Amino acid sequence: MPAAESYPDDLRYHPEHDWARVDGDEATLGITWFAQDSLGELVHYEAPEAGSTVTKDSSYGEVESVKAVSDIVAPLSGEVLEANAKVVGAPETVNDDPYGEGWLIRIRMSDSSELDALMDADAYRTHVAES
Amino acid sequence: MEATLLRTPIYERHVALGARMVPFAGYEMPVQYEGVIPEHKAVRTDAGAFDVSHMGEIHVDGPTAQEFLQAMLSNDVDRLADGEAQYTLLTNEAGGIIDDLIVYRLGHGQFYLVVNASNRTAVYGWLKEREPRGCEVRDASDEYGLVAVQGPRALARLGLPEAPAFTHAMSELDGIEVMVARTGYTGEDGVELCCAEDDSVALWDAIVERGVTPCGLGARDTLRLEVCYPLHGNDITPKTDAISAGLGWACALDTSFTGADMLRRIKDEGPTRRLVPFVMEERAVPRQGMTIEGGGEVTSGTHSPMLDQGIGLAYVPAASATPETQLGIDVRGKPRRARVVKKPIYRKER
Numbered sequence: 001m002p003a004a005e006s007y008p009d010d011l012r013y014h015p016e017h018d019w020a021r022v023d024g025d026e027a028t029l030g031i032t033w034f035a036q037d038s039l040g041e042l043v044h045y046e047a048p049e050a051g052s053t054v055t056k057d058s059s060y061g062e063v064e065s066v067k068a069v070s071d072i073v074a075p076l077s078g079e080v081l082e083a084n085a086k087v088v089g090a091p092e093t094v095n096d097d098p099y100g101e102g103w104l105i106r107i108r109m110s111d112s113s114e115l116d117a118l119m120d121a122d123a124y125r126t127h128v129a130e131s
Numbered sequence: 132m133e134a135t136l137l138r139t140p141i142y143e144r145h146v147a148l149g150a151r152m153v154p155f156a157g158y159e160m161p162v163q164y165e166g167v168i169p170e171h172k173a174v175r176t177d178a179g180a181f182d183v184s185h186m187g188e189i190h191v192d193g194p195t196a197q198e199f200l201q202a203m204l205s206n207d208v209d210r211l212a213d214g215e216a217q218y219t220l221l222t223n224e225a226g227g228i229i230d231d232l233i234v235y236r237l238g239h240g241q242f243y244l245v246v247n248a249s250n251r252t253a254v255y256g257w258l259k260e261r262e263p264r265g266c267e268v269r270d271a272s273d274e275y276g277l278v279a280v281q282g283p284r285a286l287a288r289l290g291l292p293e294a295p296a297f298t299h300a301m302s303e304l305d306g307i308e309v310m311v312a313r314t315g316y317t318g319e320d321g322v323e324l325c326c327a328e329d330d331s332v333a334l335w336d337a338i339v340e341r342g343v344t345p346c347g348l349g350a351r352d353t354l355r356l357e358v359c360y361p362l363h364g365n366d367i368t369p370k371t372d373a374i375s376a377g378l379g380w381a382c383a384l385d386t387s388f389t390g391a392d393m394l395r396r397i398k399d400e401g402p403t404r405r406l407v408p409f410v411m412e413e414r415a416v417p418r419q420g421m422t423i424e425g426g427g428e429v430t431s432g433t434h435s436p437m438l439d440q441g442i443g444l445a446y447v448p449a450a451s452a453t454p455e456t457q458l459g460i461d462v463r464g465k466p467r468r469a470r471v472v473k474k475p476i477y478r479k480e481r
Binding site for chain 2 (some may be wrong): 067
């Protein structure tokens with residue numbers, strides 16, 4: 001079942017509809033409820049390799065629905081520790097649980113000061129309302 | 132450029148059902164309600180309803196109508212009896228496809244064409260310009276509503292009797308007068324129901340109340356592609372010929388129609404490229420315009436909800452058109468493996 005619209009308070013948000021959950025110097029990244037709803041049911045996740053680097057505001061992979069393909073933009077820079085194999089095998093996991101089982105990559109952050117540029121949930125909700 | 136989009140008579144119902152509306156062929160059309168995949172599966176397992184009122188309806192009537200259509204359309208109109216219908220092509224002098232359409236014989240000297248929405252003006256203009264004495268071509272698109280109900284349970288859901296494919300008859304559904312045609316664009320059993328424009332909303336409501344799943348253009352595209360029905364504008368155009376497109380079966384080359392000479396020649400010489408169905412051998416979704424190693428181009432691509440893999444149609448050099456030929460498709464700079472298959476890509480287990 002597709003998830004209901006939500007933007008958890010414990011996450012940080014990028015305007016391109018990506019989220020980050022920070023834990024020490026590591027972060028888990030994914031796309032927001034708004035992003036998955038706009039795309040529709042995902043059928044493909046082109047994931048980055050572990051060990052590769054991602055750069056804030058740049059694309060690190062692609063997600064595809066039946067109708068469209070979309071770049072995934074990194075909200076933070078760092079080294080990829082792991083891509084979510086479950087989503088590679090079952091991309092619809094992102095639609096079912098965008099902030100939980102549907103995470104996309106885990107990274108080791110290279111510059112934690114980048115966090116200051118991200119939005120909190122309230123600011124992101126306002127951003128979505130204006131989208 | 133700001134163009135005003137048209138709306139079908141059923142527009143308000145789509146919005147009320149929560150459809151995502153997109154521009155298509157000058158109309159604001161539902162692309163999906165609940166989602167492309169559930170709608171697709173509803174049609175494969177039960178029944179789905181598509182508002183196709185944006186399509187064009189053209190009447191061709193008169194004592195010379197049959198002779199005229201025989202000279203304009205690729206298939207053999209003379210084979211049609213009253214109550215029958217036929218898939219056919221409107222071709223230009225080069226054998227290119229102006230549109231693919233269904234011609235219905237309503238009675239002696241009475242024909243009705245259902246044409247693609249985006250080609251309505253072109254088809255009407257082409258025919259009107261060539262209209263002979265004793266024949267009237269009339270664009271009646273705004274007089275009718277058209278709803279396709281498709282799926283293995285479509286007839287049961289509507290309480291309609293079985294009938295052979297490509298036949299039609301006047302009937303009634305919950306008090307609404309409809310022309311029931313045993314045609315469709317999904318590879319499933321089903322009907323296309325044509326009613327007076329004023330009855331469109333009542334017809335749609337009656338169909339939905341009977342438990343038929345509303346479906347959008349998204350599912351319409353994935354359904355037709357799984358069974359390799361070409362989409363005009365993607366797979367076939369005025370610049371592609373019927374033989375290369377694999378539509379020789381819809382061309383009666385023993386009759387005389389515009390472009391027939393050219394098509395006979397292409398058939399005799401063998402086309403240099405062919406439209407073929409393919410499946411991806413790796414996880415990737417092919418898209419229109421992607422190029423193929425060694426020549427060729429994807430004209431339609433999607434993710435098959437039934438096979439859970441990328442599928443598509445592509446023009447490839449004739450030497451690469453045999454089933455099981457391996458293709459390399461450039462997916463945004465990455466080469467991905469695909470394999471030519473036989474039609475249809477998806478076949479129901481019976």
